[in-house]
Amino acid sequence: MISTEEAESITTLIQYQHGFVISKVMFTACELGVFDLLLESGEPLSSTTIAECLGTSPHGMELLLGACVALKLLRTERKDEQVLYGNTDLSSLCLGKSSPKSQYHHMMWFSESIYMNLHYLADAVREGKNLNEKSLNSKKFYDGIYRSEEQMQRFVSCMNGTWSLGGRDVIAAFDLSQFPQICDLGGGGGALAKECIYLYPNCTVTILDLPEVVRTAKKHFISEEEQWIHFIEGDFFEDLIPEADLYILARICHNWTDEKCAQLLTKVYKACKPRGGVLIIEMVLNEDRKGPLLVHLKSILMLALTEGKERTPSEYSTLLSATGFKEAERKKTRLFDAILARK
Numbered sequence: 001m002i003s004t005e006e007a008e009s010i011t012t013l014i015q016y017q018h019g020f021v022i023s024k025v026m027f028t029a030c031e032l033g034v035f036d037l038l039l040e041s042g043e044p045l046s047s048t049t050i051a052e053c054l055g056t057s058p059h060g061m062e063l064l065l066g067a068c069v070a071l072k073l074l075r076t077e078r079k080d081e082q083v084l085y086g087n088t089d090l091s092s093l094c095l096g097k098s099s100p101k102s103q104y105h106h107m108m109w110f111s112e113s114i115y116m117n118l119h120y121l122a123d124a125v126r127e128g129k130n131l132n133e134k135s136l137n138s139k140k141f142y143d144g145i146y147r148s149e150e151q152m153q154r155f156v157s158c159m160n161g162t163w164s165l166g167g168r169d170v171i172a173a174f175d176l177s178q179f180p181q182i183c184d185l186g187g188g189g190g191a192l193a194k195e196c197i198y199l200y201p202n203c204t205v206t207i208l209d210l211p212e213v214v215r216t217a218k219k220h221f222i223s224e225e226e227q228w229i230h231f232i233e234g235d236f237f238e239d240l241i242p243e244a245d246l247y248i249l250a251r252i253c254h255n256w257t258d259e260k261c262a263q264l265l266t267k268v269y270k271a272c273k274p275r276g277g278v279l280i281i282e283m284v285l286n287e288d289r290k291g292p293l294l295v296h297l298k299s300i301l302m303l304a305l306t307e308g309k310e311r312t313p314s315e316y317s318t319l320l321s322a323t324g325f326k327e328a329e330r331k332k333t334r335l336f337d338a339i340l341a342r343k
């Protein structure tokens, strides 16, 4: 006989074993357009109707919908002896392409690219670096993404999508009104730049990112009214960093080795105005490294895809103080931490 405690642990183990199936069920429902169809229809639909509309087999769709119900991504109701399926609040909010805080592109990015890269995880752990031909280092990772216009658009959409959920919170974590000139290094599609202007209408924001990203951002992600965001095409390791009061480094350090982070932060320190600062925005590991699980999983993704890793608060403090920044302060938001340090 196994004890209740053992039985619970075994259930957890089996759930872990199936973790990737959960992801794939959610990705597949996104890819086939289940959540979009239910959003557009405005009323719950039967499995047969959903299968017909989306051109799938009735059998496959019925099983997919069942799994989504168990995952609370869909809900059911009975009408005239029929089971009808509708979106839950969460899927209406996040999983349709046109949902207000859509994570659709992020799901597709994970499904089409990240999932495949994880196939080589054992090799990456053996070697301490990823062995995927396309992404031997972070530079090659970005070169790989930016090879096709479509992939790049998807990547920028998914970066922006994250900030539709928590962007305002990280920018509001500190009073940034003392920094009139802000430079968002690797600022991608401009989601955080827009939050800066929303919260601090008098500040100016410059984004420095790779040329292909800047062109995509301007073409697809910046509206007529948002043309006040100033863009610079460049490489933050190779090119001049413009002078500013505050530099935002959001999800940049986790892509790079300690040496590369030190190189970048040193350049930022030199370019920074006196009493200016740097705002690092990252998911941060607990000091004892026992969690959070999500941040450990992100660290694994960094190993599989880039040359970086997630870090603890003291690792960020060490990086900052080694490059001259002082008075580092950290504020937690729901998913991301904001770390502000001064020149």
Ligand SMILES: C[S@@+](CC[C@H](N)C(=O)[O-])C[C@H]1O[C@@H](n2cnc3c(N)ncnc32)[C@H](O)[C@@H]1O
Pocket (backbone or CB within 6 Å): 142, 159, 160, 163, 185, 186, 187, 188, 189, 191, 208, 209, 210, 213, 234, 235, 236, 237, 249, 250, 251, 252, 255
């Ligand atoms: C993980 S994304 C984060 C984007 C954005 N900061 C955010 O949080 O949504 C990393 C960004 O750094 C940019 N990047 C990578 N290497 C770069 C380099 N050498 N110079 C400038 N930007 C770079 C990428 O193009 C991408 O936009």
